[in-house]
Amino acid sequence: MNSAQPAVRLPSTDAAAPKRPHVTIRGLSKTFGKTVIYDNFDLDIPRGELISVFGPNGCGKSTLINMIAGLIPVDAGKILFDGMTLSEIKFGYVFQNYREALFPWMRAFDNIAYPLKMMKVPPAERKARTERLVAHLGIKLDLNMYPYQMSGGQQQLVSIMRALVVEPEILFLDEPFSALDYEMTLFMREQLQKLFIESGTTMVLVSHDLEEAVYLADHVLLLSRHPARVADFTEVTAARPRTDATLSDIDFVRTKAHCLEVFQREVRRA
Amino acid sequence: MNKKSLEPFLPIVGVIGLLAVWQVASSAKWVDPVLLPSPYEAGKAFWIGMHGELGFDFVKTIYRTAMSTVIAGIIGIPLGIVLGSSEKLYRSLEFVIDFFRSTPASAMFPLFLVMFGVGDETKISVAAFGAILVILFNVAYGVMNARKTRLLAAKVMGASRMRVLFDVMLFESLPQTFVGLRNGVSLALVIIVVAEMFIGSQDGLGHSVFEAQQLFEMPRMYAAIFAAGALGYGLNLLFLLIERRFVHWSGK
Ligand SMILES: Nc1ncnc2c1ncn2[C@@H]1O[C@H](COP(=O)(O)OP(=O)(O)OP(=O)(O)O)[C@@H](O)[C@H]1O
Numbered sequence: 253m254n255s256a257q258p259a260v261r262l263p264s265t266d267a268a269a270p271k272r273p274h275v276t277i278r279g280l281s282k283t284f285g286k287t288v289i290y291d292n293f294d295l296d297i298p299r300g301e302l303i304s305v306f307g308p309n310g311c312g313k314s315t316l317i318n319m320i321a322g323l324i325p326v327d328a329g330k331i332l333f334d335g336m337t338l339s340e341i342k343f344g345y346v347f348q349n350y351r352e353a354l355f356p357w358m359r360a361f362d363n364i365a366y367p368l369k370m371m372k373v374p375p376a377e378r379k380a381r382t383e384r385l386v387a388h389l390g391i392k393l394d395l396n397m398y399p400y401q402m403s404g405g406q407q408q409l410v411s412i413m414r415a416l417v418v419e420p421e422i423l424f425l426d427e428p429f430s431a432l433d434y435e436m437t438l439f440m441r442e443q444l445q446k447l448f449i450e451s452g453t454t455m456v457l458v459s460h461d462l463e464e465a466v467y468l469a470d471h472v473l474l475l476s477r478h479p480a481r482v483a484d485f486t487e488v489t490a491a492r493p494r495t496d497a498t499l500s501d502i503d504f505v506r507t508k509a510h511c512l513e514v515f516q517r518e519v520r521r522a
Numbered sequence: 523m524n525k526k527s528l529e530p531f532l533p534i535v536g537v538i539g540l541l542a543v544w545q546v547a548s549s550a551k552w553v554d555p556v557l558l559p560s561p562y563e564a565g566k567a568f569w570i571g572m573h574g575e576l577g578f579d580f581v582k583t584i585y586r587t588a589m590s591t592v593i594a595g596i597i598g599i600p601l602g603i604v605l606g607s608s609e610k611l612y613r614s615l616e617f618v619i620d621f622f623r624s625t626p627a628s629a630m631f632p633l634f635l636v637m638f639g640v641g642d643e644t645k646i647s648v649a650a651f652g653a654i655l656v657i658l659f660n661v662a663y664g665v666m667n668a669r670k671t672r673l674l675a676a677k678v679m680g681a682s683r684m685r686v687l688f689d690v691m692l693f694e695s696l697p698q699t700f701v702g703l704r705n706g707v708s709l710a711l712v713i714i715v716v717a718e719m720f721i722g723s724q725d726g727l728g729h730s731v732f733e734a735q736q737l738f739e740m741p742r743m744y745a746a747i748f749a750a751g752a753l754g755y756g757l758n759l760l761f762l763l764i765e766r767r768f769v770h771w772s773g774k
């Protein structure tokens with residue numbers, strides 16, 4: 253960590269201001285063939301929060317964030333970001349499969365800087381902004397390496413930095429750690445929490461690990477089987493930074509048990 | 523001496539073995555010495571030839587093969603990218619490409635002879651024709667099989683269609699493009715050598731092999747065959763080295 257570095261705050265909300273919804277989803281519908289995944293679905297995502305999305309296999313978690321991030325079209329409905337459309341805002345997306353999401357022909361540094369190139373930022377500024385981000389995160393990584401020379405966790409860290417370099421208003425992550433081994437997953441959770449605390453960016457994280465979902469979230473979005481409904485939108489009140497001690501905290505354990513109960517109720521509802 | 527340090531020399535074992543069998547076969551007269559001269563005689567013919575006429579033929583064949591490969595690359599690579607980036611376009615042309623790819627290029631000689639006469643143009647254009655189809659097919663295949671996630675990632679970062687094409691698809695197709703180039707140059711060499719044998723040629727390795735056979739100069743014929751083999755091997759190696767240098771991420 254570089255503590256001498258003055259914190260370069262990425263855009264964040266005024267702590268005093270009441271939280272307005274950042275993303276509003278109204279009347280969202282999506283079918284694949286004959287399968288109805290979403291039917292008239294409504295959701296508000298609060299600003300500056302980390303939302304974990306949890307639910308049964310194939311219920312439409314990926315579909316939801318992919319529609320919000322514009323990767324797949326919606327059949328019907330409106331998704332607005334502070335009243336604006338997706339094309340008017342800056343956002344980041346982190347794929348589960350980092351191996352296929354990074355560009356192996358570019359060095360890690362150029363991978364991270366690539367979105368800036370798409371925003372037509374001049375080369376010198378691109379370099380400066382990327383360096384500033386790396387210094388700010390205090391990540392010790394040789395960014396002259398190519399992705400295939402790095403470990404899985406390092407590659408996913410590069411993916412996350414690539415998503416953060418544009419200073420996004422919202423960051424989407426679809427099971428970002430599920431291809432990593434356990435040790436690396438624990439490390440990456442801490443990295444993500446740190447990034448979240450420092451940047452205050454709204455984050456939507458799909459996770460298939462309930463403990464991880466609760467540990468990282470301000471709210472856990474529990475989805476039912478498709479057609480997906482909001483089964484519960486559970487608040488997680490534990491203070492940040494959360495640590496290993498949080499995991500055995502009584503409130504935390506209670507919240508997790510509640511989420512598990514809701515989840516199992518939804519799974520049983522065949 | 524330990525066993526590890528000998529490993530780099532293993533490939534030479536096969537060469538020495540082959541030369542030994544050849545030497546024994548020729549000195550024991552298993553084969554008519556007129557048909558199979560000794561390795562020494564063939565080697566001598568090669569050495570002398572490469573400093574004279576054979577060397578000239580060698581350069582000629584390199585020139586023709588290189589020209590046809592360059593032409594094939596200039597036409598085949600962009601066409602392959604265009605075809606590969608549009609599934610509909612590719613599907614509608616797939617049969618035509620497959621058909622001509624399966625047509626022996628040598629069957630096209632008479633047609634090209636009518637069009638270009640007996641000069642270098644015919645040889646080079648038939649070889650280029652064969653190589654184009656091989657290159658085009660591989661490039662298109664490489665573009666079509668670009669990783670979906672990578673294309674999505676570029677799109678999410680705000681890349682336009684053109685950007686995706688040049689920043690992602692082009693690179694994604696490079697490993698397959700090199701497969702196409704290697705196959706293309708091998709095919710071009712085959713076609714050029716055949717053309718040099720039979721299409722009123724005055725020079726080139728094909729002509730050299732054919733003429734030596736007609737004059738029954740067997741050592742010279744073996745020398746020319748060996749030169750053609752070395753050329754084929756060398757071209758393949760050259761492309762492999764270029765590939766390793768520029769497509770460093772391939773297979774990783
Ligand atoms: N392109 C597609 N075509 C057809 N069906 C699809 C498509 N994408 C998703 N589906 C189906 O839609 C449903 C929801 O898919 P989605 O990937 O959103 O689920 P998920 O909740 O992310 O599941 P997982 O836990 O496996 O990641 C699944 O039943 C899936 O089979």
Ligand SMILES: [Mg+2]
Pocket residue numbers: 313314315
């Ligand atoms: Mg999913």
